Amino acid sequence: MELHNLKPAKGATHNGKRLGRGVGSGKGRTSTRGHKGAKARSGYKKKIGFEGGQMPLQRRVPKFGFKNINRVEYKAINLSTIQKLIDDKKLEKVTVKDLIEAGFINKHQLVKILANGELTSKVDVEAHAFSEKAAAIIAEKGGNAVKL
Numbered sequence: 001m002e003l004h005n006l007k008p009a010k011g012a013t014h015n016g017k018r019l020g021r022g023v024g025s026g027k028g029r030t031s032t033r034g035h036k037g038a039k040a041r042s043g044y045k046k047k048i049g050f051e052g053g054q055m056p057l058q059r060r061v062p063k064f065g066f067k068n069i070n071r072v073e074y075k076a077i078n079l080s081t082i083q084k085l086i087d088d089k090k091l092e093k094v095t096v097k098d099l100i101e102a103g104f105i106n107k108h109q110l111v112k113i114l115a116n117g118e119l120t121s122k123v124d125v126e127a128h129a130f131s132e133k134a135a136a137i138i139a140e141k142g143g144n145a146v147k148l
Helices: 079-089 096-102 132-140
Strands: 074-078 110-114 124-127 145-147
Touching (some): 074 079, 079 110, 079 132, 110 132, 132 145
Parallel strands (some): 074 110, 124 145
């Protein structure tokens, strides 16, 4: 190894063109930044969505819709799911805790029981809401639909 053989490690150097080192270097004066304007200044950073002064897309597109801040969001659980839970775990009362343990909901979700599927067993069901038809089917089978 000699002094004239030494090279920087691969990837350690970039383009090798030093900017702003005089007119004779070919990269002096404006240092490839052009004349004036925001991009010629130090510290320039364009905003996300900036389109060169044209009205940005997120401001051109009209706003629409309505977001009700009082909306209550429920996780829908069908009677077929309840029946499957009863068959698997031999339950006589299905609570929200049972649904959490089975992995159908997480502890922060509210539950609404819907009438999709068949219920063949007598069972008491605890939930935050019931569809009218689901409550009627549970009552028809001799169970109770308990609202929390």
